Amino acid sequence: MTKEIIIAGFGGQGIVSSGIILGYAGMLENKNVTFFPSYGAEMRGGTANCSVVISSEPVASPIVAYPDILIIMNEPSLARFEPMLKPGGIFFYNKTLIKSHPKRDDITVLAIEANAIAEELGQGRIANMVMLGALVKKTDILKLETLKKAQRERFVKASSEQLSLNDKALERGSELY
């Protein structure tokens, strides 16, 4: 089993963080993983994306050309990445910030009010955690509990309040499915 995932959005939306959490959680479940960010002239407010591969086999290429799963957090990324998704792939998108809708009919489209849910929990920036919660519940690639463990082990400088909030966001995302 190999799942290739691209996460894309604005710099500052926690795109890289969510990719790392996902990769780290994959490692905790003893899977082969790679994480590869877009790098270089990135900045807050600019676009950011990363590729995550989670597999039972050794990972050949960390660059994902045709993802099985897309997590799209902002409007410009929708148009850019939609054509790359494999037929039959799953398209998660952040409905709160994205007004258009994917055009393809050969994919599963899941609209998630990621920012709205995050704001409800009291913090817009945990929209990425809502998405991850939805992802693992819908696809079964990893366990929700592993993601919770992963964020606690990776965000070493975060306050315990923040870590609990992250857990809540993961749970709320998973409760959508």
Add this chain to the structure above:
Amino acid sequence: MAEKRLMYGNHAIVEGVLAAGCRFFAGYPITPQNEIPEYMSIRMNEVGGVFIQTESEIAAINMLFGAAAAGKRAMTSSSSPGISLMQEGISYIAGADIPVLVVNVIRGGPGLGNIAPAQSDYYQATRGGGHGDYFTITLAPNSAQELFEFPKLAFELAEKYRNPALILADGLLGQMMEPVEFSYDPVDPTTLPEPSYALSGCQGRDRRVVRSYDLKPGKLEEWNWRRHAKYQHIMEKEQRAQAADCDDAELVIVAYGTSARVSSAAARMAREKGYKVGLLRPITLWPFPKNALAELSNKVEYFLVVEMNLGQMVEDVKLATECKNKIHFHGRPGGGVPTPHEIYEKIETILGGSS
């Protein structure tokens, strides 16, 4: 089994360098290897070593020369344009028979190029790189795990042969995160013996001289012949390569580093379609694994060389196989990274109809 850590390739290099007992780093920033000096500045301080951000790459390589001539394990890292600037120093170090480690996280060139992954510095790495007759031992890792493990191997080979060693990575290997197992106990630098050439203060002993020049007629020629014998010995003893599914292969892909990873996916796709495809991954680029290729050249009809450049290692493949076989090339220059699909299509074109 040691615990696994999810690490950037660039950070894995740092941990590998420190675990190898190196306590001297000098370097100058450049993408896509900036995470090396950034993380090294923290970690080197923690282990009580020397970290210097120099005013230029030229300063860095010459500081390395000094530290290594004093008998210490010393390393620098840079990316392609920065490595070009270091070539004069590397030539001097090779001429003085001093071991150092230089890491090149290659980016697209020529010139300032771009910051994307590339393998376009193969010629530079495997033909010496600077002026004069010399070679540098060149290792090509293809995972974060090997980025952790190869610095120790590089220092050991460099010291064994008193020769500079290079690790050739690329932007993808440096920027990618993968699980890394700290697979060996760290070397305690205080247990490393002082080398015979070390300029460590001559009170109570004869003075030692480290230099790359001698103006006495015939002397340099004599030195270079001696070094030639060393190179011959290294070429004989230190070839390293990894072969996968080559035994029954009709076509063998030859690729290193990132290209080898991508090629392994293409080889898997080809096997699923019934094509007999293997992969030979050179681990030492110099010395080039000629023996493995020479052996395969007697059994295999086709070679497909995959590189992220316009075709550099393909010449070494032709030399090693003495052009007995049909040798194809697939290259992506200027920061392009091949996809498994495009390599598979190339395989299909070559083998189409034969299986």
